[in-house]
Amino acid sequence: MKVSNSQRWVIPLAISAFHISSTLAASSVGTNPLATEDQRDLDALAIDIYNSNDFPIVKAAARSAYQTAHGFPISSEALAGLDAAIEELTFSAVQKAVNSDPYYPKVYWVDAGPRTWFDLDVPGGRYSYDNPDCIYRTIPISSDVDYVVTGHRYGDGPTDTSFSLISNVNSQNTIAYLGNADLVVTSDGSYTITINSTSTSAPNHIQSKSSAKQLLIRNNIGDWNVEKPDRISVAAVSDVAGRKPITTDTIVASARANLAESTVTYGIGALGLKTYINNVNTLSEPSQSSTLGTLTSQASSFGHFKLSEEEALVATITPGAATYWVFPVTDPWSVTVDPGSSQISLNSKQAVANTNGTYTFVVSITDPGVYNWINTTGRHEGTTMVRWQGLLTASSDNSGVGIYVQVVPISVLNAVLPSETRYVTAKERAAQLAERSQGYSRRLNY
Ligand SMILES: *[C@@H]1O[C@H](CO)[C@@H](O)[C@H](O)[C@H]1NC(C)=O
Ligand SMILES: *[C@@H]1O[C@H](CO)[C@@H](O)[C@H](O)[C@H]1NC(C)=O
Ligand SMILES: *[C@@H]1O[C@H](CO)[C@@H](O)[C@H](O)[C@H]1NC(C)=O
Numbered sequence: 001m002k003v004s005n006s007q008r009w010v011i012p013l014a015i016s017a018f019h020i021s022s023t024l025a026a027s028s029v030g031t032n033p034l035a036t037e038d039q040r041d042l043d044a045l046a047i048d049i050y051n052s053n054d055f056p057i058v059k060a061a062a063r064s065a066y067q068t069a070h071g072f073p074i075s076s077e078a079l080a081g082l083d084a085a086i087e088e089l090t091f092s093a094v095q096k097a098v099n100s101d102p103y104y105p106k107v108y109w110v111d112a113g114p115r116t117w118f119d120l121d122v123p124g125g126r127y128s129y130d131n132p133d134c135i136y137r138t139i140p141i142s143s144d145v146d147y148v149v150t151g152h153r154y155g156d157g158p159t160d161t162s163f164s165l166i167s168n169v170n171s172q173n174t175i176a177y178l179g180n181a182d183l184v185v186t187s188d189g190s191y192t193i194t195i196n197s198t199s200t201s202a203p204n205h206i207q208s209k210s211s212a213k214q215l216l217i218r219n220n221i222g223d224w225n226v227e228k229p230d231r232i233s234v235a236a237v238s239d240v241a242g243r244k245p246i247t248t249d250t251i252v253a254s255a256r257a258n259l260a261e262s263t264v265t266y267g268i269g270a271l272g273l274k275t276y277i278n279n280v281n282t283l284s285e286p287s288q289s290s291t292l293g294t295l296t297s298q299a300s301s302f303g304h305f306k307l308s309e310e311e312a313l314v315a316t317i318t319p320g321a322a323t324y325w326v327f328p329v330t331d332p333w334s335v336t337v338d339p340g341s342s343q344i345s346l347n348s349k350q351a352v353a354n355t356n357g358t359y360t361f362v363v364s365i366t367d368p369g370v371y372n373w374i375n376t377t378g379r380h381e382g383t384t385m386v387r388w389q390g391l392l393t394a395s396s397d398n399s400g401v402g403i404y405v406q407v408v409p410i411s412v413l414n415a416v417l418p419s420e421t422r423y424v425t426a427k428e429r430a431a432q433l434a435e436r437s438q439g440y441s442r443r444l445n446y
Contacts, residue, residue, distance in 0.1 A: 031446065032444070032445065032446040033152075033154075033228065033229050033230060033231035033232070033446060034109050034135065034229060034443060034444075034446065035117065035118070035444070035446075036107065036233075038106040038107055038108065039107075039108060039109055040117075040118040040120070041106075042095070042098050042099050042106060042108045043118065043120050043122050044118075044120055045098045045251075046091065046094045046095050046098045046122075046125075047120060047121070047122065047123070049094050049097070049098065049248070049251055049252060049255065050090065050091050050094045050123065053094075053252055053255070053256075055090060055093075055255070055256055055259055058256055058259040058260050058263070059086055059090055059259070061260070061263055062086050062089060062090075062259060062262065062263040062267060063082060063083070063086050065263045065264070065267035065268055065272075066082060066085065066086065066263075066267045066271060066333055067082070068267075068268075068272065069267050069268060069271035069272030069275070069276055070271070070276055070332060070333075071276055074332075075380075075381065077379065077380060077381065078331075078332040078333075078381050081331045081332065081333055081335075081337075082332075082333055084124075084335075085127075085331065085333035085334075085335045086333075087123065087124075088123070088124040088125055088126045088127060088335060089127045089259065089262055089266070090255075090259055091123045091124065091125040092110065092111060092125040092126070092127045092258075092262070093255045093256075093258035093259035093262055094125075094251075094255040094258075095108065095110045095125045096110070096138070096169045096170070096254075096255070096258045097251045097252070097254040097255035097258055098251055099138055099139075099140055100140045100169070100214075100246065100251070100254055101140055101245055101246045102140040102141050102142030102144075102145055102236075103142070103145060103236060103240040103243040103245070104236070104240075104243075104245050105139050105140050105141070105145075105147065105234045105235075105236055106139070106140075106234070107137050107138075107139055107217075107232050107233060107234055108137060108138050108139075109135060109136070109137050110125055110136055110137070110138055111125060111126055111127065111130045111134075111136040112124070112125060112126065112130070112135075112136070112443075113126060113130075113336070113339065113340075115443075115444060117444055124335075126335045126336060127262065127266055127334070127335065128262075128265075128266035128270045128271075128334050129270065129328075129330055129334050129383075129385035130330075130335060130336055131220070131326060131328065131345075131387065132326075132328060132336050132339035132340075132344065132345050132440075133159075133220045133221050133222065133224075133324075133326050133345070133347050134218050134219065134220050134221070135158075135218075135219040135221065135229040135443075136216065136217070136218055137216075137217040137219075137229075137232060138169070138214050138215065138216055138217070139214065139215040139217070139234045140213070140214055141165065141195060141208065141212045141213060141214055141215050142208075142212065143197050143208040143209055143210045143211075143212050144238075145196075145236050145238050145240060146194070146195070146196035146197075146236070146237045146238040147194070147195040147196065147215075147234055147235065147236055147237065148192060148193070148194055148195075148234070148235050148237050149163075149192070149193040149194075149195065149215070149232060149233070149234050150190070150191075150192055150193075150232070150233050150234075150235070151185075151190065151191045151192070151193070151230045151231065151232050152189050152190050152191075152230060152231040152232075153185050153189040153190070153191065153230050154189065154227075154228040154230070154231075155189075155226075155227070155228070156227075157185070157189075157219075157227070157230060158219040158220050158221050158222070158227050158228075158229060158230070159220050159221065159222030159223070159227065159323070159324045159347075159348065159349060160180055160218070160219075160220040160222075160323060160324035160389045160390050161179075161180045161183065161217075161218065161219050161220070161230065162177065162178070162179050162180060162217070162218045162295060162297060162389075163177070163178040163179075163183075163193065163206060163215055163216075163217050164176075164177050164215070164216045164217075164218075164295060164296070165177070165195070165206050165208065165209075165212050165214075165215055165216075166212075166213060166214050166215075166216050167209075167211040167212060167213055168213060168261070169213055169214050169258065170258055170261035170262050170265045170266075171261070171265045171269075172216060174295075174296045175209050175211055175212060176206045176207055176208070176209070176212075177206075177296055177297070177393060178193065178204065178206050179297050179390070179393070180323070180390060181390070182203075182204075183204060184203040184204050191204060192204060193205070193206060194206070195208055195215065196208055196238075197209070217232065218295065220324050220326075220347075220389065222324060222347055222348060222349030222350070223349045223350075223439075224350075224436065224439025224440055224442065225435060225438060225439040225442070228442075228446050229446070266334070270302075270334065270385075271333070271334055271383070274302040275302045275303065275304055275334070275383050275385075276304055278302065278303050278304065280304060280305065280306050281303075281304075281305050281306065281307075281313060281405065281407045282303055282405060283301045283302065283303035283315065283384065283386065283403050283405050284301050284302050284303060285301065285403075286299040286300060286301045286386070286388060286401045286402065286403060287299060287300065287301075288300075288391065288393075295387075295389060296393040297389060297390060297391050297392070297393050298387050298388060298389045298391065299322075299387070299388045299391055299399065299401050300385055300386065300387050300388075301384075301385070301386040301403050302383075302384070302385050303383070303384050303405070304332070304381070304382065304383045304384070305329075305363060305376075305381065305382055305383075305384070305407075306380060306381045307363070307364065307365060307376065307380055307381075307407065308380065309365050309366060309380075310409055310410055310411070311364070311407055311408070311409060311410065312362050312363065312364040312368060312407070312408055312409075312410050312413055313362075313363040313364070313405060313406075313407050314360065314361070314362055314363075314405065314406050314407075314408055314413070314416055314417065315327065315360070315361045315363065315386075315403060315404070315405040316354070316358050316359065316360045316361075316403070316404045316405075317358065317359050317361075317386065317388075317401070317402065317403045317404075318357075318358050318400065318401055318402035318403070319348065319357065319358075319359070319388065319401065320388065320391075320399045320400030320401035320402065321390070321391055321392075321399035321400055321401070322348070322388035322389055322390055322391060322399065322401055323348075323389065323390030324347065324348050324388075324389045324390055325347065325348045325386070325387060325388040325389065325401075326345055326346070326347040326348070326386070326387055327345065327346055327347075327351070327359070327361050327374065327384070327386050328344060328345035328374075328384060328385070328386075329344050329345070329363060329374050329375075329376055329377075329382045329383070329384050330344075330382060330383045330384065330385070331377075331379060331382055331383070332379075332381050332382055332383060333383075334383050334385070337377040337379070338377055339440065340436070340437050340440030340441060341433070341436075341437055341440075342375045342377050342433075343373060343374065343375045343432070343433060343436060344374060344375055344376075344377060345374065346361065346372055346374065351371075351372050352371050352372060352422045354418050354420060354421075355418070355420050359372065360372060360417060360418055360421065361373075361374050362374065362413065362417070363376060363384075364376065364410065365378060365379070365380065366410070367429065368410060368413055369423050369424055369425075369429070370413075370417065370421060370422070370423055370424070371421075371422040371423065371424050371428075371432070372421075372422070386403060388401040
């Protein structure tokens with residue numbers, strides 16, 4: 001028996017229209033590459049499991065590890081966001097668990113903010129520097145099974161796309177990788193990827209290994225108002241007849257294990273050893289790595305900031321060979337705040353360049369009237385992970401990417417910024433934000 005999900009896309013979701021709440025516009029039914037039946041089923045299951053299990057012990061351990069990573073004392077402003085971050089981390093652990101059956105693989109959009117659709121109030125499941133540009137989707141993988149992943153690209157597709165075969169859904173160690181430059185897409189926008197244990201140089205093939213656990217797909221949306229994530233489906237093409245689907249008990253146990261591992265990987269690892277280890281208001285030298293959740297074709301720079309209302313952090317980045325990059329801020333616990341309504345990030349398609357091709361950003365609490373402003377959402381403290389993508393996976397020279405930061409009083413900002421800096425009027429800022437919100441909200445209505 002073949003288990004195939006590949007035909008599901010052509011079945012309009014209208015057959016179950018009564019499930020779809022008013023917040024999911026009727027026009028998107030059947031056309032939104034994110035609003036699939038599998039997505040609805042997995043969201044419903046994740047909510048059910050999250051609501052019926054509290055995971056008090058692992059949650060307390062996560063809370064404690066995050067606080068230790070931050071270091072003491074912790075301001076009341078920072079502490080106020082901790083529980084919400086741990087709840088999102090918990091929901092993410094459940095989301096990983098509900099789509100972990102490699103014999104019945106589904107495509108699941110995860111690591112996103114809260115939303116209401118399909119009559120479901122889906123909690124946020126963001127963690128460890130969720131990128132507001134990125135649509136993250138997962139497919140469970142076993143090397144015992146042969147898979148075909150079918151994709152459809154709209155127009156030129158997302159600014160960057162990558163398929164990482166990982167051996168651990170929490171630490172996300174990469175064992176095989178297919179990047180945008182190597183993906184072969186036909187002229188009608190379709191592509192087919194094979195995942196199996198065969199060693200071959202065939203295009204769009206990802207060779208599986210016994211340690212394979214998940215395919216992590218990133219679609220980085222540069223222009224939020226134009227680009228759309230690819231439509232993606234998966235089929236297990238080998239014989240999986242007789243395999244019993246995983247039970248609820250297994251899912252709950254796996255969610256608990258994910259949360260415990262997340263505590264180590266994202267709390268002690270990403271937040272502690274990569275972020276708070278740096279001096280405040282500095283950013284680490286960009287570096288590439290295949291471990292700890294970073295994409296192998298990506299260089300990243302981590303840091304944390306602490307600013308008064310009278311200060312700004314000014315950062316200038318050099319894009320180097322990157323085909324996509326993003327400068328975001330996250331809360332003290334590495335989670336984005338209001339990415340749709342606040343300008344908490346700007347990417348290679350959204351920011352304006354300096355004359356020499358570098359990009360300068362102003363991170364501050366109050367709006368300095370600079371086009372490339374990054375809003376700390378009222379927070380005096382936060383974290384950041386700057387990413388440059390589309391680099392060679394084996395690059396050790398960082399492909400020419402760079403970053404320089406300094407903190408200056410807002411009163412002398414104009415003297416510090418490049419003379420070509422673009423400023424905005426209140427009206428222009430409002431227009432910039434309106435465009436951003438509109439672009440972000442497309443995710444539920446593509
Ligand atoms: C494994 O992938 C290769 C390369 O795409 C393909 O030729 C082959 O048919 C696949 N094997 C199975 C059993 O799907
Ligand atoms: C900055 O972000 C905060 C929090 O989301 C928001 O309330 C505020 O309006 C934003 N400021 C501007 C000027 O966009
Ligand atoms: C490029 O321009 C920026 C802004 O003026 C400046 O800070 C930076 O040093 C320049 N970089 C180079 C390599 O000239």
